[in-house]
Amino acid sequence: MKTLLTEAEIHTGVLNLAQRLSHRYGDTPLTIVGVLTGSLVFMADLIRQLHMPLRVGLVQASSYRGAVTEHGELAINTSWLPQIEGRHVLLIDDIFDTGHTLAAMIGELTARHPASLASAVLLSKQGRAEVALRPDYSVFDIPDAFVVGYGLDYNDQYRNLPYVAEMEPADLEQGKSEVPNDE
Numbered sequence: 001m002k003t004l005l006t007e008a009e010i011h012t013g014v015l016n017l018a019q020r021l022s023h024r025y026g027d028t029p030l031t032i033v034g035v036l037t038g039s040l041v042f043m044a045d046l047i048r049q050l051h052m053p054l055r056v057g058l059v060q061a062s063s064y065r066g067a068v069t070e071h072g073e074l075a076i077n078t079s080w081l082p083q084i085e086g087r088h089v090l091l092i093d094d095i096f097d098t099g100h101t102l103a104a105m106i107g108e109l110t111a112r113h114p115a116s117l118a119s120a121v122l123l124s125k126q127g128r129a130e131v132a133l134r135p136d137y138s139v140f141d142i143p144d145a146f147v148v149g150y151g152l153d154y155n156d157q158y159r160n161l162p163y164v165a166e167m168e169p170a171d172l173e174q175g176k177s178e179v180p181n182d183e
């Protein structure tokens with residue numbers, strides 16, 4: 001595995017995003033909605049740099065994509081989503097790859113009539129987008145490689161690495177999963 005982003009680089013990037021968000025929202029109450037499971041580490045670090053009145057909600061995305069393959073059929077669980085009607089909402093995800101997850105989440109949240117809705121991701125993979133929409137905030141652009149760490153998994157492992165690393169293609173098994181995997 002090759003380190004792509006060090007702990008220090010991620011820390012600086014997250015601080016920078018927090019500053020941009022503070023500038024945008026000021027003291028306006030904000031509801032942060034994180035997409036389970038990959039956004040957990042990013043969200044935990046980001047919210048501790050934000051000082052407006054803050055609520056946290058979660059949504060779960062699962063897909064049949066297998067460990068690395070192209071996006072599969074997506075299932076969204078909104079059981080842990082608080083009331084967002086009339087609220088300012090910031091959707092948080094780990095990585096923008098094909099963009100289907102973010103697009104589906106934005107559809108789910110928009111239908112609930114928030115006062116405003118913006119999206120932020122830690123990573124954007126270059127040259128992979130299959131949707132017209134882009135995240136409003138993205139901390140790092142990365143090349144088209146499979147990455148793990150800082151919340152991102154390979155077969156449910158490596159989410160706890162404090163840095164982001166690139167997996168060697170030889171170490172990755174392709175193929176679609178028979179069961180939905182938590183993103």
Ligand code: 5GP
Nearest residue numbers: 071096097098099100101146147152153183
């Ligand atoms: P999208 O719907 O944008 O294609 O994919 C978003 C989801 O796919 C992410 O939340 C993440 O779970 C997964 N994903 C996409 N690329 C990567 C990657 O390079 N590494 C890991 N660990 N997950 C990825």
Ligand code: MG
Nearest residue numbers: 038153182183
């Ligand atoms: Mg995943």
